[in-house]
Amino acid sequence: MTRRRPIVGPLLVVVAMTMAACDKRAPNTLDPQGDHARHIAGVWWLMFGLAAGVYLVVGGLIIISVVRGRGTEHGRPSRVGDNAFIWIGGVLVPIAILALLAVVTVTTTRVLDTHRKGALAIEVTGKRWWWDVRYPTFGFRTANEIRVPVGRQVAVTLESTDVIHSFWIPQLAGKTDQIPGQRNVLRFTAERAGTYRGECAEYCGVEHAKMNFVVLAVPSADFDRWAARHAQPPGVPEDELAARGQRVFLREACAGCHRIAGTPADATIGPDLTDLGARRSIGALTVPNDRDHLSAWIVDSQAVKPGNLMPPITLSKADLDALVTYLESLR
Amino acid sequence: MDERHELERVWSDAPGIPGFLSTVDHKRLGIRYIYTSFFFFFVAGLIALVMRAQLSGPNQHVVGPTTYNELFTVHGTMMIFLFNTPILAGFGNYLVPLQLGTRDMAFPRLNAFSYWVFLLAGLLMCSSFFVGHPPNGGWFAYTPFTNKEFSPGLNMDFWGLSVMFVGISSTVGAVNFIVTIFKLRAPGMTLNRMPVFVWAMLVFSLMILFALPAITLASGLLETDRIFGTSLFVPAGGGSALLYQHLFWFWGHPEVYILFVPAAGMISMIIPVFTGRPLAGYVWVVTALVAIAFISFGVWIHHMFATGMPALALAAFSGASLLIAIPSGVQFFAWISTMWRGVVRLSTPMLFALGFLLIFLLGGITGVMVAVLPFDWQATDTYFIVAHLHYVLNGAVVFPIFGAMYYWLPKFWGRRPSERWGRVSFWVMFVGFNLSFFPMHILGILGMPRRIWTYPSGVGWTGINQLVTIGGGLFGLGTGISLVNWAWARFRGEPAGEDPWNADSLEWATTSPPEHWNFTSIPAVIGRHPLWAEKPVPVSASASPDSTFALGPEGALARQTPITNGIETAPEATMTIPHETYLPLLTALGIAVFFLGLLVNGVVVGVAGVALAAMGLMWWAWRTDVDLR
Numbered sequence: 001m002t003r004r005r006p007i008v009g010p011l012l013v014v015v016a017m018t019m020a021a022c023d024k025r026a027p028n029t030l031d032p033q034g035d036h037a038r039h040i041a042g043v044w045w046l047m048f049g050l051a052a053g054v055y056l057v058v059g060g061l062i063i064i065s066v067v068r069g070r071g072t073e074h075g076r077p078s079r080v081g082d083n084a085f086i087w088i089g090g091v092l093v094p095i096a097i098l099a100l101l102a103v104v105t106v107t108t109t110r111v112l113d114t115h116r117k118g119a120l121a122i123e124v125t126g127k128r129w130w131w132d133v134r135y136p137t138f139g140f141r142t143a144n145e146i147r148v149p150v151g152r153q154v155a156v157t158l159e160s161t162d163v164i165h166s167f168w169i170p171q172l173a174g175k176t177d178q179i180p181g182q183r184n185v186l187r188f189t190a191e192r193a194g195t196y197r198g199e200c201a202e203y204c205g206v207e208h209a210k211m212n213f214v215v216l217a218v219p220s221a222d223f224d225r226w227a228a229r230h231a232q233p234p235g236v237p238e239d240e241l242a243a244r245g246q247r248v249f250l251r252e253a254c255a256g257c258h259r260i261a262g263t264p265a266d267a268t269i270g271p272d273l274t275d276l277g278a279r280r281s282i283g284a285l286t287v288p289n290d291r292d293h294l295s296a297w298i299v300d301s302q303a304v305k306p307g308n309l310m311p312p313i314t315l316s317k318a319d320l321d322a323l324v325t326y327l328e329s330l331r
Numbered sequence: 332m333d334e335r336h337e338l339e340r341v342w343s344d345a346p347g348i349p350g351f352l353s354t355v356d357h358k359r360l361g362i363r364y365i366y367t368s369f370f371f372f373f374v375a376g377l378i379a380l381v382m383r384a385q386l387s388g389p390n391q392h393v394v395g396p397t398t399y400n401e402l403f404t405v406h407g408t409m410m411i412f413l414f415n416t417p418i419l420a421g422f423g424n425y426l427v428p429l430q431l432g433t434r435d436m437a438f439p440r441l442n443a444f445s446y447w448v449f450l451l452a453g454l455l456m457c458s459s460f461f462v463g464h465p466p467n468g469g470w471f472a473y474t475p476f477t478n479k480e481f482s483p484g485l486n487m488d489f490w491g492l493s494v495m496f497v498g499i500s501s502t503v504g505a506v507n508f509i510v511t512i513f514k515l516r517a518p519g520m521t522l523n524r525m526p527v528f529v530w531a532m533l534v535f536s537l538m539i540l541f542a543l544p545a546i547t548l549a550s551g552l553l554e555t556d557r558i559f560g561t562s563l564f565v566p567a568g569g570g571s572a573l574l575y576q577h578l579f580w581f582w583g584h585p586e587v588y589i590l591f592v593p594a595a596g597m598i599s600m601i602i603p604v605f606t607g608r609p610l611a612g613y614v615w616v617v618t619a620l621v622a623i624a625f626i627s628f629g630v631w632i633h634h635m636f637a638t639g640m641p642a643l644a645l646a647a648f649s650g651a652s653l654l655i656a657i658p659s660g661v662q663f664f665a666w667i668s669t670m671w672r673g674v675v676r677l678s679t680p681m682l683f684a685l686g687f688l689l690i691f692l693l694g695g696i697t698g699v700m701v702a703v704l705p706f707d708w709q710a711t712d713t714y715f716i717v718a719h720l721h722y723v724l725n726g727a728v729v730f731p732i733f734g735a736m737y738y739w740l741p742k743f744w745g746r747r748p749s750e751r752w753g754r755v756s757f758w759v760m761f762v763g764f765n766l767s768f769f770p771m772h773i774l775g776i777l778g779m780p781r782r783i784w785t786y787p788s789g790v791g792w793t794g795i796n797q798l799v800t801i802g803g804g805l806f807g808l809g810t811g812i813s814l815v816n817w818a819w820a821r822f823r824g825e826p827a828g829e830d831p832w833n834a835d836s837l838e839w840a841t842t843s844p845p846e847h848w849n850f851t852s853i854p855a856v857i858g859r860h861p862l863w864a865e866k867p868v869p870v871s872a873s874a875s876p877d878s879t880f881a882l883g884p885e886g887a888l889a890r891q892t893p894i895t896n897g898i899e900t901a902p903e904a905t906m907t908i909p910h911e912t913y914l915p916l917l918t919a920l921g922i923a924v925f926f927l928g929l930l931v932n933g934v935v936v937g938v939a940g941v942a943l944a945a946m947g948l949m950w951w952a953w954r955t956d957v958d959l960r
Contacts, residue, residue, distance in 0.1 A: 026791030027778030065670035075673045082611035085668040090661035098653045108705040163476040170778035174708025181566035184639030201712040201780045209783035
């Protein structure tokens with residue numbers, strides 16, 4: 001009986017790691033792409049090694065202890081007395097392992113807490129169920145997509161105005177809660193360019209499952225270019241249809257909740273839409289961002305992400321078409 | 332024979348429903364606790380299977396987000412408050428007086444009251460389903476999400492009020508255990524001869540007394556925010572969201588050990604019996620249990636590592652959390668050492684004990700991992716924690732409970748469950764358990780957060796989730812096999828006899844099932860393993876003809892039991908055991924009506940409830956003699 005576990009355990013780990021490795025998009029904490037996650041992955045592998053050793057030894061002792069006395073009348077004597085056994089296995093060895101882990105805890109925590117000069121400040125507010133993202137240095141705002149430069153530390157100030165959320169990018173950094181009435185700061189450096197999945201890790205209500213985001217780590221020069229461009233609000237739409245879409249946006253309920261820089265729409269109840277057309281997804285990673293999904297979202301977002309706080313919008317077919325054209329033109 | 336008739340007459344409850352509603356017999360109440368808790372276990376288990384069906388693939392729609400959130404909230408709440416805690420109290424109720432060699436608990440009517448409160452609190456929680464507002468804020472009910480603004484329905488009121496209500500049951504039960512253990516031990520049962528399970532129940536009770544006020548406060552203040560509009564936990568009103576978490580986990584972490592300690596106590600009873608040798612390191616094990624109780628009050632912050640507190644404070648709690656591995660390690664090696672030089676009999680209870688060892692070993696190891704601050708920043712709120720907590724609370728508590736059922740059922744009913752089906756059940760549960768919960772560690776490492784009602788495809792979680800669901804179904808099947816096995820044994824099982832396992836503790840010195848009065852004559856305890864020392868167990872001699880201290884049959888005939896000195900256990904007085912009474916039920920009902928009034932915001936209902944409870948309590952206080960017939 002007892003033979004099953006020790007073999008199945010590590011086997012499952014290997015199988016799962018292989019499965020995950022095949023899927024490049026898995027937000028695997030053991031495929032770290034940032035300093036914070038990399039240090040923690042190192043701690044994990046150390047602990048995994050110790051754990052596997054301890055499990056095999058102690059599990060082995062359990063099995064031996066069960067079979068050892070079989071066939072005897074009163075069990076087999078042992079040179080190691082009960083007290084010695086407990087002293088060694090229950091006290092001394094654990095203390096040695098735990099002391100090692102305590103040292104690792106303190107040193108790693110200090111490394112992760114390092115402030116670097118010239119860190120890029122980003123502010124992220126958790127909302128039900130999306131993310132409001134601000135770049136105070138550049139004075140612009142976006143949602144659900146966070147662009148960071150590779151190789152430069154970012155200091156993300158985390159807040160919430162409603163319930164508790166938790167900000168987590170498995171491949172870049174461990175999580176930090178966003179608590180109303182409190183500002184937490186998470187510091188990390190993306191070490192390789194890529195697109196990383198971010199998630200809300202604290203249960204925050206109906207659509208906690210669909211409160212996700214992406215982090216785009218890009219080369220520093222690309223980031224600067226992007227930031228410079230975004231510091232300028234989008235111009236007046238040149239396209240006839242898009243211009244009509246803008247009028248629809250400002251006339252209908254949309255402007256009551258959303259903001260688009262350079263227009264009178266300045267509400268912050270819903271996500272900022274200033275660069276909506278450039279985003280990969282809508283609904284905080286719920287569906288891909290294309291004309292069909294955007295139309296469906298506007299008409300009845302409840303069918304796409306049940307429970308979200310946006311009401312259904314009734315528009316004529318032509319107005320909807322114009323609105324979608326306008327929104328997709330915002331880049 | 333005459334004496335027996337007379338004893339029957341003195342001790343029997345009224346037949347039928349009146350006796351059922353008014354009994355104060357610790358054995359009937361203990362069994363009832365166990366049945367009721369198992370009812371909640373299977374309900375919460377079925378809920379888990381629905382959740383697993385929903386998560387068996389990406390973008391599924393077995394249930395929607397609203398229902399899913401209700402399901403995981405109720406699953407957790409029910410398992411902790413209505414299954415795990417009360418079932419251990421149930422075993423304690425049944426076994427502690429028998430293992431101490433006395434005739435009932437110290438406060439038999441309080442014992443009945445405690446059961447009725449538990450049942451009514453459970454029903455209050457379940458009634459939320461029938462009015463369509465099951466709790467939905469997580470079993471931890473974090474503010475501000477559970478404040479009125481974000482959870483406007485009655486859902487979380489059902490949670491807060493039931494939790495406060497059921498807390499009364501645990502508190503009263505804890506007091507009862509402590510007094511029973513200190514004052515009703517048979518002569519000779521000094522503290523260093525007490526069975527480890529009794530020690531565990533003592534630690535369990537003391538921990539409850541110190542930890543429970545925190546959750547009562549947390550849920551109580553949450554309800555004042557919700558019902559009376561205070562803003563203790565409302566940041567916008569100057570309150571603190573984090574204060575709630577401190578209060579909740581100040582209870583919440585000790586609670587984990589409140590559940591684990593009695594389960595470990597059960598294991599310390601089972602392993603020696605099926606190894607044929609006394610527990611190695613009795614003093615070590617008892618010291619470890621007490622040490623766990625102390626350390627567990629200093630680790631609660633490890634549930635809050637990601638809340639942004641100063642790193643130094645977090646590191647201190649990280650260290651304390653690592654420390655708690657030592658008393659667990661001590662117990663572990665005491666168990667292994669016991670088996671090392673014994674002859675292990677692989678009967679069903681022992682299989683469950685061995686399953687427990689292999690599961691708890693991993694749960695303990697992952698517990699050390701998540702105590703390491705940096706790793707917890709990745710692991711917390713992911714399936715890694717779901718895996719860890721189920722290894723600890725399901726594996727290391729439910730496996731001992733199943734083992735304990737197979738071990739003590741012959742005593743409860745005088746009949747034995749099928750050994751073969753017991754083994755089948757164990758294997759199906761053991762394989763199902765590991766298949767279900769082991770892969771969850773990997774899901775957490777692969778970035779899957781907890782409490783999500785669905786997940787997309789293409790993030791690497793699908794295959795593992797399918798495995799988890801299959802394992803969950805298998806585990807459920809295994810528990811079902813045991814349920815059927817027990818039900819069958821209740822009516823058709825082979826007679827068990829007094830001592831089917833050749834065990835050492837006093838509950839096996841009496842008939843199976845024991846008579847209402849447990850022991851006609853109180854045993855004289857001459858060592859830590861009375862039945863292994865001398866069989867039948869000798870009885871205590873009366874001190875003098877004038878003051879027999881109810882030690883002999885004359886005490887049983889008078890419905891009395893001896894009170895002994897807490898240290899040397901010399902008899903010093905007698906306690907009269909009350910007859911059956913409706914007062915505990917009446918008082919519990921009054922409190923239930925009060926909570927109902929709070930729930931529906933009905934002042935009249937609330938006042939009526941308080942009046943009824945007050946009436947019950949006053950009657951109870953004044954009519955002591957009447958209940959003694």
